[in-house]
Amino acid sequence: MSITVIGAGAFGTALAISIGESATLWCRDETHAAEMIDHAENQRRLPGAPLPSGLTVTADLSKACQPDIILLAVPTQKLRSFLTENAALMTHKKLVACCKGIERSSGLGPIGVIEDCVPDTQAAILTGPSFAADIARGLPTALTLACRNEETGKTLQAALTTRNMRLYRTTDTIGAELGGALKNVIAIACGAVMGAKLGESARAALMTRGFAEMQRMALALGAQAETLVGLSGFGDLALTCSSALSRNYQLGLALGSRDNFDPSITVEGAATARAVEMQAQSLGIDMPVTQTVVALLDQRLTIEDAAAQLLTRPLKEE
Numbered sequence: 001m002s003i004t005v006i007g008a009g010a011f012g013t014a015l016a017i018s019i020g021e022s023a024t025l026w027c028r029d030e031t032h033a034a035e036m037i038d039h040a041e042n043q044r045r046l047p048g049a050p051l052p053s054g055l056t057v058t059a060d061l062s063k064a065c066q067p068d069i070i071l072l073a074v075p076t077q078k079l080r081s082f083l084t085e086n087a088a089l090m091t092h093k094k095l096v097a098c099c100k101g102i103e104r105s106s107g108l109g110p111i112g113v114i115e116d117c118v119p120d121t122q123a124a125i126l127t128g129p130s131f132a133a134d135i136a137r138g139l140p141t142a143l144t145l146a147c148r149n150e151e152t153g154k155t156l157q158a159a160l161t162t163r164n165m166r167l168y169r170t171t172d173t174i175g176a177e178l179g180g181a182l183k184n185v186i187a188i189a190c191g192a193v194m195g196a197k198l199g200e201s202a203r204a205a206l207m208t209r210g211f212a213e214m215q216r217m218a219l220a221l222g223a224q225a226e227t228l229v230g231l232s233g234f235g236d237l238a239l240t241c242s243s244a245l246s247r248n249y250q251l252g253l254a255l256g257s258r259d260n261f262d263p264s265i266t267v268e269g270a271a272t273a274r275a276v277e278m279q280a281q282s283l284g285i286d287m288p289v290t291q292t293v294v295a296l297l298d299q300r301l302t303i304e305d306a307a308a309q310l311l312t313r314p315l316k317e318e
């Protein structure tokens, strides 16, 4: 079955490599597409990962959008503008969001954004612990494929499972979206703790209390508890909060050690933290780790003050 991946970033390229010769990888920049074809590699976004010989790379969007299954691997905050501009090419397709975040302007996850922009479509999300570099090297990974329509979910699960990507299926799109979005915020917090050399015990505490607030928010919005303890929640939290390969964690490291961070790097957790803080306030949900991350990003708190503030909150039951 032919499958198109939109967005030749690190993740889109890795997915296309894993799917192999039935994949088409669409890149918005013609020069970049030509470079990938010439070098059989995406040297800009995923250097060191050869593209399989049968993989099609193109900058022609109409040609790329022929298949029925389209994976959207553009950052969450860019998804709406891409879909709005190209909705006509996307209608009646199975659109699979391959991004993790909450849109800042609307508070919606990627599925909500897809449904807003392309009404006549079947939307799903592919999420879970998986670094692009690992997928591209053929290392084993397990991800969650969430789709409200069970039949479409089964079709997508079968079509997107590869030799090194094992997909588990759920109809709980809310839980899958929120797990992937919220864990990035906690990863920034964990990076900050490690950057400030506050210790691994503090990181474990933040991961655990961060997971508690992820669950509070997700359950309040209608997610199923099992989803949050699965790959898209706990699984991705464990990966992202403990690996220096994570860009969210790297941003946290920079905040904690007062280093500069390249603002062009895709870090979904920063915009998501702000969107979630607003939602939490309006729903009356206690999310102290998320609030602290936003204060650190806005430079309203130092890392030392942030730690002191979290440690001196009123004592409570676990």
Ligand SMILES: NC(=O)C1=CN([C@@H]2O[C@H](COP(=O)(O)OP(=O)(O)OC[C@H]3O[C@@H](n4cnc5c(N)ncnc54)[C@H](OP(=O)(O)O)[C@@H]3O)[C@@H](O)[C@H]2O)C=CC1
Pocket: 007, 008, 009, 010, 011, 012, 028, 029, 045, 073, 074, 075, 076, 078, 081, 082, 098, 099, 100, 101, 130, 131, 132, 133, 265, 266, 268
């Ligand atoms: N990298 C990883 O290990 C993983 C990433 N993800 C998720 O995948 C998503 C994408 O991340 P990743 O691939 O790493 O990011 P990158 O920064 O590597 O790539 C982003 C891609 O999106 C393209 N893009 C940006 N804006 C637009 C737009 N308006 N229209 C069309 N294309 C656009 C960029 O094009 P250009 O190159 O021209 O700028 C680029 O190809 C994120 O949500 C991330 O959380 C999920 C799991 C793993």
Ligand SMILES: O=C(CO)COP(=O)(O)O
Pocket: 100, 128, 129, 130, 131, 184, 187, 236, 239, 240, 245, 246, 247, 248, 249, 266, 267, 268
């Ligand atoms: O989501 C990821 C791994 O599952 C990638 O994390 P980063 O976006 O923080 O690099």
